[in-house]
Amino acid sequence: MVSYARIQMFVAFVDAVGIGVGAAIIGVPLALPLGVLVFLGSFIPIIGALVTGAVAVLLALVANGWVNALIMLGIVLLVQQLESHILQPLVMGKAVSLHPVAVILAVAAGSYLAGIPGALFSVPILAVANSSIRYIAGRTWEHESAPATAGRQDFRAPESGAADNTLRDARLPGATSSHSDDARSED
Secondary structure, three states: OHHHHHHHHHHHHHHHHHHHHHHHHOOOOOHHHHHHHHHHHOOOOOHHHHHHHHHHHHHHHHHHOHHHHHHHHHHHHHHHHHHHHHHHHHHHHHHOOOOHHHHHHHHHHHHHHHHHHHHHHHHHHHHHHHHHHHHHHHOHHHOOOOOOOOOOOOOOOOOOOHHHHHHHHHHOOOOOOOHHHHHHHHO
C-alpha cells in the first residue's frame, strides 16, 4: 500500500509538471496554480484528469484564444495518455509486483464495477490478493523460522542429539531413523 501511494504521488507529479510546463511554454497564465490543481486532481481517478484538463483548456481559451486552447488540449491529451498507458502500468506494476496489463485491467474492471472508488482501490486490492495467493501457493510459512520466545528463562539445550533427531523425524514424513541409523550414516 505504501508503494502504491508513493507511485501515485509520482504519477500525479509527472502529470502536474507535464501540463504545467506545457501551459507555461504556450503562454497560458497561472501555469503554476494550474500545475498544482492537476497534481491534486490526479488523485481522483477518471474525473480528476477530466476536470483539471478541462480547466487548463478553458483557461487557455479565455486568456489566449481558440488556437492556444487547441494546443493546450493536445498537451493535456498527450500527458494524460502517456500517464495512463505507459507510466502508470509500468511504474505502478513494478511497485506493487503486478504485470502492467493486470494494472490496466484492474483499473478498468474496478471502474466498471464500482465507479471512482473501484478505480481508486482496484490496484491495491489486486496487489494484496496477488501477494496472498503467492504466499499460500509457495507455502512459504513452512520455510519460515519460528519466532523466538521472549521472556523465557528456563530454556536449556538438549543434552544429546536425541531431541534433534525426534524433531527431524517428525518433519520428514516416512522417515524412521534412530540413533543406530545415524551412527551407521556417520561411518
